[in-house]
Amino acid sequence: MGSRKVSKIVGGAVQYDGAGVKLVRVIGKADVHDFDPFLMLDAFDSQDPADYVKGFPWHPHRGIETVTYLIHGDIEHGDSLGNQGSILDGCCQWMTAGRGIIHQEMPQAVDRILGAQLWINLPRKDKMTEPAYRDITDDMIPEVTDGKSTVRIISGRYREKVGPVQGDYVKTLYLDVRIDPEGTWHMSVDPEATLFCYLVSGSGRFDASDSVIPSHRAVLLVDGDEVTIVAGKEGLRFLFISGRPLREPIAWGGPIVMNTREELHQAFKDLDEGNFIR
Ligand code: MN
Numbered sequence: 001m002g003s004r005k006v007s008k009i010v011g012g013a014v015q016y017d018g019a020g021v022k023l024v025r026v027i028g029k030a031d032v033h034d035f036d037p038f039l040m041l042d043a044f045d046s047q048d049p050a051d052y053v054k055g056f057p058w059h060p061h062r063g064i065e066t067v068t069y070l071i072h073g074d075i076e077h078g079d080s081l082g083n084q085g086s087i088l089d090g091c092c093q094w095m096t097a098g099r100g101i102i103h104q105e106m107p108q109a110v111d112r113i114l115g116a117q118l119w120i121n122l123p124r125k126d127k128m129t130e131p132a133y134r135d136i137t138d139d140m141i142p143e144v145t146d147g148k149s150t151v152r153i154i155s156g157r158y159r160e161k162v163g164p165v166q167g168d169y170v171k172t173l174y175l176d177v178r179i180d181p182e183g184t185w186h187m188s189v190d191p192e193a194t195l196f197c198y199l200v201s202g203s204g205r206f207d208a209s210d211s212v213i214p215s216h217r218a219v220l221l222v223d224g225d226e227v228t229i230v231a232g233k234e235g236l237r238f239l240f241i242s243g244r245p246l247r248e249p250i251a252w253g254g255p256i257v258m259n260t261r262e263e264l265h266q267a268f269k270d271l272d273e274g275n276f277i278r
Contacts (some may be wrong), residue, residue: 001191004224005207008034011095011217012043018056021107022046026116026198026218029252034194034220036245037170039257040119041218044073048107049185056105058275061097062267063127063257065169068093068254069176069239070115071200079103079179080277085131087140090138092154098122098129100276116198116239118174123209124248124259126169140164148183152176156242158187159263167243175240179231189223196244203232 012026025039044250046052053229067074068087068147075087079095087093095101107113132196134153144151156173163174173193179185179202189195197206199215206219206229214217221227229236250257251264259266270276 001225003207004189004195004221004227006209006211006213006219007222008220009213010220011218012041013222015042017042018059018105019054020265021054021056023268024049024216026216032230035196036194036247037121037243038118038194038196038241039121039250039252042117043198043216044107044113044115045200045216047112052107052113053109055063055107058102059102059255060102061095061255061273062211062276063122063263064092064097065120065122066095066097067118067120067154067174068095068115069118069174069233070113071176072194073113073115074108074110074189076106076108077103079133079134081131083135085135088138090152092136092141092142094104094134094136094155095135095166096122096124096129096132098126098131099278101131101133105187111210114200114202118241119257120126120167120172120243121167121172121246121250121251121257122131122250123246127258127263129169133164136164148180149185150178170243170246177229179229179236181231181233181235183231183235184272185229188226189242190244193242193244194220195222195227195240197222197229200237200239202234202236204236204238205230205232226229238245241259
């Protein structure tokens with residue numbers, strides 16, 4: 001089939017969410033068709049705690065998974081399942097909202113917060129599944145180094161190593177990839193899967209064209225069973241995210257993503273009536 005090509009580059013827009021957290025919504029509602037099964041990617045990169053310390057106080061989710069990965073930072077969290085703790089440097093929180101969870105996410109002041117929250121849609125048959133929460137600590141994430149690149153496996157399998165989760169509902173390959181300056185990274189990919197990369201730092205070329213893509217962009221790569229990525233002069237770090245599309249209708253209301261308007265109305269009715277958590 002050959003190498004995937006860049007079909008879309010999105011830089012997103014600065015947004016304020018939660019109690020006033022400044023973030024960049026790289027992927028959002030307008031991109032859902034192209035990025036299915038991924039709904040949203042919020043990127044955090046700030047050296048000013050005023051941007052984020054107001055945090056995301058108690059709020060509900062239903063019908064999705066939220067995956068928060070921090071390269072640097074400290075996010076305190078708590079949820080209606082009784083979980084409580086902190087996401088720290090190199091750690092990931094994989095939260096399955098399923099039929100309903102209420103949680104809070106409160107970033108603490110640090111030198112630099114650097115990371116992202118990904119929303120993965122749940123298949124129709126699993127929207128109302130049991131809520132679950134996985135605390136993936138830094139030491140649980142395997143690393144593969146081959147001289148020019150270092151790859152951390154947050155989810156899925158890469159070469160001989162397997163990450164701490166695979167994606168119970170949407171099989172997800174989630175890698176944190178670093179390539180040395182002007183190094184080349186090559187990988188075989190599932191031709192059926194949606195695949196995008198979010199550039200955390202540096203720059204790189206993502207297909208045979210000569211265009212160099214700068215950091216803080218998400219790059220959608222289509223059509224093909226392999227990728228070849230070449231880092232720029234300063235090297236490249238990116239999040240590699242891939243999974244097969246669901247191709248199901250989406251009814252999206254803030255933190256709740258269902259398939260129909262009726263299900264969405266039911267969710268807000270459940271919230272009003274105190275039946276959301278069951
Ligand atoms: Mn949340």
